Amino acid sequence: MTNHVHLLATPEAAAGVSATMQALGRRYVRHINRTYRRTGTLWEGRYRATAIDSEAYLLSCQRYIELNPVRAGMTAAAYRWSSHAANAAGAADPLVRPHPLYLALGATAAARQAAYRALFGVALDDGFVADLRAATNGGWALGGERFRREIAAALGRRVTPLPRGRRKRDTAEPEQAILI
Numbered sequence: 001m002t003n004h005v006h007l008l009a010t011p012e013a014a015a016g017v018s019a020t021m022q023a024l025g026r027r028y029v030r031h032i033n034r035t036y037r038r039t040g041t042l043w044e045g046r047y048r049a050t051a052i053d054s055e056a057y058l059l060s061c062q063r064y065i066e067l068n069p070v071r072a073g074m075t076a077a078a079y080r081w082s083s084h085a086a087n088a089a090g091a092a093d094p095l096v097r098p099h100p101l102y103l104a105l106g107a108t109a110a111a112r113q114a115a116y117r118a119l120f121g122v123a124l125d126d127g128f129v130a131d132l133r134a135a136t137n138g139g140w141a142l143g144g145e146r147f148r149r150e151i152a153a154a155l156g157r158r159v160t161p162l163p164r165g166r167r168k169r170d171t172a173e174p175e176q177a178i179l180i
Contacts, residue, residue, distance in 0.1 A: 006065040010099060021047050050135040051151050053143025058101050060128055062087065063119055088117045
């Protein structure tokens with residue numbers, strides 16, 4: 001896209017995504033600054049990321065990302081930075097490594113590509129899109145309860161937002177203290 005990038009990555013190491021983004025940021029900013037004789041940062045802020053439960057959400061996230069150019073008025077197949085051509089048509093792309101869940105779509109490359117294209121015949125659920133955006137913007141885990149518990153334990157932090165608003169007060173009358 002002209003103002004942002006979506007990446008869907010399965011890291012080999014725990015710090016793989018953050019280390020990759022840090023290296024990319026350093027190299028790309030240096031290249032742009034040198035090329036255009038400028039200084040300073042290019043980014044509005046830190047990158048946003050979310051852990052997703054691959055079993056439940058990987059292919060939906062791929063569809064969300066590959067449909068992003070369509071939402072911007074382009075076609076997914078014509079957008080040169082999209083992985084759609086690799087996933088749906090088998091075009092060679094050195095940046096795309098098929099995930100095991102993609103490979104499970106069919107026994108042959110042609111069967112996988114046909115099954116993947118068929119996924120695009122069904123609109124993404126609005127609830128899923130809202131959940132994905134909220135999780136990404138908030139840094140929350142996207143998945144079922146068990147997945148979120150596992151991620152919270154692995155990270156040692158909360159991976160879901162707290163309920164909105166103040167906690168409700170106990171409606172029972174408090175005991176009265178008696179002064180003697």
